[in-house]
Amino acid sequence: MKKRWICLFVENEVGVLAKISGLFSAKAYNVSSLTVGMTEDVTISRMTISLMSDDQTFEQIIKQLNRSVEVIKVIDYTNMPIHMEELMYIKVLKVTEKDKAEIFRITKVFEVKVIDMGKTSVLLKCSQTEEKNNSLLNLMKLEFTNRIEVARGGSVAIEAINMPAD
Known part of the structure; x- marks a missing residue:
């Protein structure tokens, strides 16, 4: 198990946060931290998500997030200078x-x-x-x-x- 960080750019619409957090809860992925706020573009929000997971589970999470219609971009911050x-x-x-x-x-x-x-x-x-x-x-x-x-x-x-x- 390793601490992971993900950055998501999502559509700034009602229900998107619930849908993303629902994706985590449906698969019993435990989120340590989740923040969300508007970006410089009011139609886009940025989410920063922290979780503990193994490599295989994390790969599944990334795939599921990328399949979500409301998700514009997924960035794995885990091994990146941030x-x-x-x-x-x-x-x-x-x-x-x-x-x-x-x-x-x-x-x-x-x-x-x-x-x-x-x-x-x-x-x-x-x-x-x-x-x-x-x-x-x-x-x-x-x-x-x-x-x-x-x-x-x-x-x-x-x-x-x-x-x-x-």
Whole structure:
């Protein structure tokens, strides 16, 4: 099993997301992350999909996606140099002044932003690779056990131009 990344360009129409995600669920393929948004052309949307699969299963997925009428183009990002980021918010609850100082130290090391703060809570915005976000999340779970709330979006990716991916 290997982590895979796929980029799809699809028709920007009602039901396309449901049809693509239905293709995955019908075959019991588990999607780790899926993001979708309009491109520079309002008639086309771009999907970034992450999943775990073996080579044979992945080949089947690509074939099925290419057969879908709504799919314009399929790109396998798995072994390609790409730039990718995932959006993640972490809310830390029941914080003390000492906790706030520690959170600010962590934000400097992980290059994340404090975007909101109250007397007893702090909200962080993290726009990093999935791996960096996982590292931060693991640390926050250790430091602030049972006091965090997490909201994660899927990763967005684009092919690198002439430099190695992050």
